[in-house]
Amino acid sequence: MDKNQQTDRKAALEHYAELVHRFTPKSHLAQGCLRAFWVGGSICMLGQAIADVGASWLKLTTTSSLMLASVVLVFLTALLTGIGIFDKIAQYAGAGTVVPITGFANAMVSPAMEFKPEGWVLGTGARLFTIAGPVLVFGISSSVVVGVLYYFIRW
Amino acid sequence: MPQNRIGERTILFPHAPGILAAAAVVGPKEGKGPFGQAFDLVIDDPMYGQESYEQAEHAIYREACQRCCQKAGIETRDVQALLGGDLLNQIMAASLAARELEVPFLGLYGACSTMSESLILGAILTDGGYASPVICAAGSHFCTAERQYRFPLEYGGQRSLAAQWTVTGTGACLLSGEAETAMAHITGATIGQVVDMGINDASNMGAAMAPAAANTLLRHFQDTGRTPEDYDKIITGDLGQVGSDLLRELLKESGITLTKEKHLDCGLEIFDPKDDIHAGGSGCGCSASVLASHLLPRIHKGEWQRILFMATGALLSPTTSQQGETIPGVAHAVVIEGGK
Numbered sequence: 103m104d105k106n107q108q109t110d111r112k113a114a115l116e117h118y119a120e121l122v123h124r125f126t127p128k129s130h131l132a133q134g135c136l137r138a139f140w141v142g143g144s145i146c147m148l149g150q151a152i153a154d155v156g157a158s159w160l161k162l163t164t165t166s167s168l169m170l171a172s173v174v175l176v177f178l179t180a181l182l183t184g185i186g187i188f189d190k191i192a193q194y195a196g197a198g199t200v201v202p203i204t205g206f207a208n209a210m211v212s213p214a215m216e217f218k219p220e221g222w223v224l225g226t227g228a229r230l231f232t233i234a235g236p237v238l239v240f241g242i243s244s245s246v247v248v249g250v251l252y253y254f255i256r257w
Numbered sequence: 258m259p260q261n262r263i264g265e266r267t268i269l270f271p272h273a274p275g276i277l278a279a280a281a282v283v284g285p286k287e288g289k290g291p292f293g294q295a296f297d298l299v300i301d302d303p304m305y306g307q308e309s310y311e312q313a314e315h316a317i318y319r320e321a322c323q324r325c326c327q328k329a330g331i332e333t334r335d336v337q338a339l340l341g342g343d344l345l346n347q348i349m350a351a352s353l354a355a356r357e358l359e360v361p362f363l364g365l366y367g368a369c370s371t372m373s374e375s376l377i378l379g380a381i382l383t384d385g386g387y388a389s390p391v392i393c394a395a396g397s398h399f400c401t402a403e404r405q406y407r408f409p410l411e412y413g414g415q416r417s418l419a420a421q422w423t424v425t426g427t428g429a430c431l432l433s434g435e436a437e438t439a440m441a442h443i444t445g446a447t448i449g450q451v452v453d454m455g456i457n458d459a460s461n462m463g464a465a466m467a468p469a470a471a472n473t474l475l476r477h478f479q480d481t482g483r484t485p486e487d488y489d490k491i492i493t494g495d496l497g498q499v500g501s502d503l504l505r506e507l508l509k510e511s512g513i514t515l516t517k518e519k520h521l522d523c524g525l526e527i528f529d530p531k532d533d534i535h536a537g538g539s540g541c542g543c544s545a546s547v548l549a550s551h552l553l554p555r556i557h558k559g560e561w562q563r564i565l566f567m568a569t570g571a572l573l574s575p576t577t578s579q580q581g582e583t584i585p586g587v588a589h590a591v592v593i594e595g596g597k
Contacts, residue, residue, distance in 0.1 A: 118454040122464045125502040127418040127536075183411045192413025193533075199413050208413045216409035219309035233412060 134196050141191070141198030149175055149202070172203055179207035184215065209233040264480025266473075267447045273594070274383035275439020277390065277431045278329035279549035282321040284399065284425030287538075287546065290528045295550040296426075297324050303400055303425055311345065314398035314425075315353035318343065321427035322358055322392050325549075329431045331390060336360045336431075338382060340375040341394035344368065344402050344423070344541060351396070360392070369466075369495050370449075370570030371395040372428065372545040373589035379432040380443040380591075389434040395568075396427030397540030406459070406575055419461040421497045421539035424527060428545025430553070440557035445592040447480060449473035451572065453585040459578050462571040463500025463524075463536055469586030470496060470569050471507035477565070477590045478513065485519050489561035492552060493588075494544035494568035495524035497537030523547035544568040556595050563594045 103111065149171040156167030182188040188208050192199045199205055213232050217225035231238065261269050280297045288299030298320065305313035318341075326333045339358060342365040343350040355362035367374040375393035382388040402423035403410055436442060452469040470493055478484060485491055496504055501522045508515050523544045524537035548566060555561050567590040578584070 115455045118468065121503060121506055122456065122461070122499075125506070126461060126464065126499050129418055183413075186411060189411050189413045193415055196415040205413065208411070212409040212412040215411055216404060219311075233408065 137194060138196045138198035138201075141195035142201055143198075145175070145199070145202045145204055175203050176207040179204040180211045183208050183211040206234060206237065209237070263445075264476070266449075266476045267445060267480035268377075268381075269445045270380050270384040270443055272384050272434060273436065273442040273444045274380050274389075274432050274434055275436025276441045276443065276553060276593070277331070277433050277436075277439055278325050279428065279430045279440070279553045280321050280324035280328055281428045281546035281549040282317050282324065282426060283542070283546050284317075286399075286422075286532065287424055287426050287527055289532070291526065292547065292551050295554065296546065297321070297328075297550070303398070310398055310400035310404075311349060312353075314343065314345070314350040314396060314401050317398070317425070318350045318354035318394065318396040318427045319357050321396065321429040321549075322354060322394055325392060325394075325429040325431050329390070329433075331431065333358055333360065336390055336392055337388035338363060338379075338391040339394065340365060340379050340382075340391060341396075341429075342366045342371045342375070342541065343396045343398075343427075345405060350398070350401075351394070361388075367541075367568075367587060367589070368570030368572050369397075369539060369541045369543065370568045370587050370589055371541040372494070372548060373446075373566065373568035373591050376430065376432075376443060376566070376591045377446045377448065377589055379430075380446065383432045383434040384443075386434060389432070391432050392429055393432060394427060394429035395541035395545040397423050397425070397542035399423045399425045399540070402540055406573075416535060417458075417460040419458075419463065419497075419499050419536050421462060421495065421524060421536050422528065422534040423540035424495075424538045424543035424546065425540075426542040426546040428542060428547070428549035430549060441553050441593050441595060443591060444594050445481070447473055447477040447590040449476075449588045449590070451585045451587050453583050455583050457578070457581065457583045459573055459575075459584065461499060462539060462573070462584070463495075463497040464503055465571045465573070465584035466496055466569040466586040466588065467500040467503035467507060470500070470504050470567060470588040471511070473567060473588040473590050474504075474508065474515075474565075475511055475513065485513065485515050488519070488563055488565050490521050490552075490564045491515060491519055492544075492548075492564055492566045493520070493522045493524075494541075494570075495537065495539040496522050496569055497524045497539065499536050500569070501525060526551075541568070541570075553593070556593060559595060561595065563592065566591045566593050 156170040217229040372395040456465040
């Protein structure tokens with residue numbers, strides 16, 4: 103391509119990008135935020151309620167009652183994923199189900215189910231972390247970095 | 258220049274090979290759509306009694322090919338070639354179906370443009386006297402395509418509004434050189450070039466394919482001297498809402514008016530509008546099953562005399578997409594006409 107052709111191509115690409123922008127439906131930001139807020143908020147409230155039940159009725163320590171909340175939420179997500187309901191809630195709620203621990207649980211259970219036909223080892227075993235893997239890698243890496251910083255700079 | 262060609266990109270079929278029969282087998286969601294009654298078989302379980310969705314996809318594929326032969330009154334073993342493909346890696350659904358059909362097999366991949374590709378090659382084989390009858394088929398399955406291109410089925414991610422829904426289904430046509438009893442004839446075709454206008458959003462495939470569709474259409478009109486008025490319908494495969502709007506806009510900029518009434522996009526028609534499928538249907542089974550169940554019967558009944566069937570493909574792979582590569586599009590146009 104000579105210089106003129108390159109300029110023409112660039113102009114054509116820019117023009118087309120404008121057209122695509124014009125014709126592609128925009129996601130409803132306010133509606134999305136609202137749905138994420140109330141579903142995500144409800145999940146967090148449920149988690150808090152479970153922790154409170156653990157602390158006051160089951161007489162668990164604070165650490166154990168928080169653990170109970172995580173365990174119950176992960177179980178519920180796995181159940182709802184397994185019976186094919188979770189993805190429908192997630193389609194409605196967006197970040198509302200992704201951000202709490204429910205998102206992580208779903209990211210583990212859905213590939214486990216999906217790749218079962220390829221066998222326990224090369225299917226479920228090998229593909230279990232396809233979605234959650236990056237979260238673990240960067241979550242753990244950043245916690246190490248923060249840990250090292252904290253060691254030198256106590257705040 | 259070879260004979261049987263007109264203009265730069267268009268080929269003509271002097272013997273106008275006939276489509277003797279067509280069949281479509283689809284999934285439950287497609288069955289609830291406007292063409293529900295017209296499909297030869299609507300399966301009620303996407304797994305279709307198999308061990309995996311990949312197995313189900315191949316069983317659907319085989320079923321559509323067999324039903325197509327049955328409708329034409331031809332034994333499957335008399336078929337001289339099966340030309341077809343699907344969306345799986347290594348086009349496994351078509352290959353597994355071909356294993357059971359035990360007919361000569363040429364596997365094709367043109368992403369969602371596969372049905373046009375197979376019709377063109379099938380017409381060349383039958384018109385040239387190299388094989389007859391031949392089956393042209395294309396199929397896809399929502400559950401295998403999701404895994405291939407996107408996320409596990411039960412993963413809770415929100416779909417973009419421009420995203421399309423892969424059709425579960427296969428459409429098959431039986432082409433023959435002896436075409437007295439044909440339901441329709443293939444008289445010409447324009448083979449499209451790959452066009453890439455820099456779209457890298459894999460959830461907006463309509464936008465990736467529209468420039469290729471516009472390119473092929475313009476070439477076709479240029480080569481043949483025809484206009485949209487010469488066709489009862491201009492049919493695109495699976496541009497969806499976004500891609501259809503873009504195609505009409507691109508044509509308008511080139512001085513061609515394609516009205517909404519003249520244009521039919523299979524992806525926009527196949528599902529029940531009440532279903533939350535966003536921008537429309539997609540997948541190579543989309544245009545193939547609509548062709549077999551809705552378009553060809555209308556030509557057969559004489560409601561339409563001549564249509565341009567153009568399946569559109571986004572030639573993307575998850576690997577190159579993740580590497581930041583943009584999405585090449587391709588579209589092939591096939592002229593289908595009523596009785597000779």
